[in-house]
Amino acid sequence: MEEELVARLEHSSDAVNPRNSSSGNAAPLVANDTRRLAQALSRWARSDGDHETPVAGLTLHRRHKLTMPLHCIYGLGIGLTVQGRKQVIVGDELMTYSPGQSMVTSIDMPVISNVIQASVAQPFLGMMLTFENALVVEIAERLQLSQRLKDEAFKPLSVNELDSGVLEALERLIALFDQPELLKSLAPLIKEEIIIRLMNGAHGPHILHVVSAGSPSQNIAKAVAWLKLHYTQALRMDDLAATAHMSPSTFRQHFRTVTGMSPLQYQKQLRLQAARHLMYSENIDASSAGGLVGYESSSQFSREYSRLFGHPPQRDIKRMRVQ
Template sequence: MPSASNHSSVNDTHRLASAVGLVLRNDGDMDTAISGLSLHRRHKLTMPLHCIYGLGIGLTLQGRKQVVVGGEVMTYSPGQSMVTSVDLPVISNVIEASASLPFLGMMLTFDTTTVVQIAERLQLSQRIKDGAFRPLTVKDLDAGVLDALERLVALLNEPELISTIAPLIKEEIIIRLLHGAHGPQMLHVISAGSPSQHIAKSVAWLKLNFCQALRMDDLAATAHMSPSTFRQHFRAVTGMSPLQYQKQLRLQTARHLMLSENVDASSAGGLVGYESSSQFSREYSRLFGEPPQRDIKRMRFQ
């Protein structure tokens, strides 16, 4: 049986769901005028989709969503919040939605530097052992965070105030998350000197330089670890090896280029760092289940 506080959060989420439903009336994903805030709507169940979740918070406001991180399957529903503490490849899909009650969700990503500065200003520090770190956590939704998110979405109706007020509300949300149930995991990544912080910096570098050849020894040295220790900590944080992480970034970027910018398969593979078209097609098929052209055709006619 859900706790009284969580039951209240579920009820309160209906207001935010209604507000999001008014902004996003058709199926799709919407990047709003507020930096980092995106809204999502689906009227039917979706196939598992490979994507990258960045540092931030996600809410399911109506319906239900499933996220696979490494080998772990997690679900989150209205009344819960999902926080990602480091850029993380995941597989996600909507598992509860209908035409009368569509899935409604939202995500708000944060700038890592801003989170670090706020934690330093509040004099917050690491509170957990490295082995207890989890890059993605699902917790009961904090009422204060929900209230702030409602005010953030309401701000979309006052575009002239977004540039001045939205950063203040985002800072409030970060402060509440750092002080709440998600706080220890977020603090662990940004705490100077922790292994997870070194891995987070390596992840950030890979996200910007995934087209380059991966030199494991150099990456490990930058993280002040031996190659074997680096691989161990990297897998603990992201659920995969550095090479697998790089492949995910390359292949997901190539998929986006083909789907959104009509880049052909051979060009897309070269643009993300593949020297061999056959290797690109083989690894693409292994990740997405079909060769590039067939996968993109299916995606366009879903």
């Protein structure tokens, strides 16, 4: 499967989601407008890798060369490419985002991503800021934004033009790294500002679909959150559907609409990604990793792992270590 994805990504490096359009009140940006932010990221992310920051939920990312497709989970939040280009596959949809664009994830989503433009002279630079779901819901209720929910097709991950207000707020957030005495007090306020600006912009309808009380999307979001915490347990569809106040058939339909996959497929992705992390980061053998994430059969684990990642577990981990 991973080889197919590589070919698909190589033949679509200029693909941009045709539904990506900008709306909202702030002016759209061009790539040059993110140059100052790229300089700030270069200062704090000096080497390749994923870098934690003093701001909770904010990570910086740097790569000096193109990367292979990586399976990961994107949580509720905003991602920016400020130098280089990146592609993300969500279900069957391929998205590209570049400097001057923002990517917002409204619900925890298994995705496949890779850097498609980077070099030693011009490394890929990106950032991700995640939000607590409770905070997003509280802000929407406080400002009564959910009452403005439009009847639009919901997308769990949307790419739109980055507006100047969000960019300026992100610059102020990173500037706090040099003001540790102010960071604890001001960072939460700036994060709230960013959430409010996103809700009032092009990404707003997709975020509000998830936080609107009683909406099918919000109920699915709760089910997704439960699965993320309990993916090792046996999946009882009737019980999961009951927690979302839906019949099993309706639950499956809404779940696929929101996430692009069935509940069982979602659980498999969580399990297999967790097993891959255990083997790669903690040197746990394949049989033990499969058991730890909920598989009772080693052969089934190996078969499903190979189907998702393109190689049997041991060969896949060995391949990752030499990249």
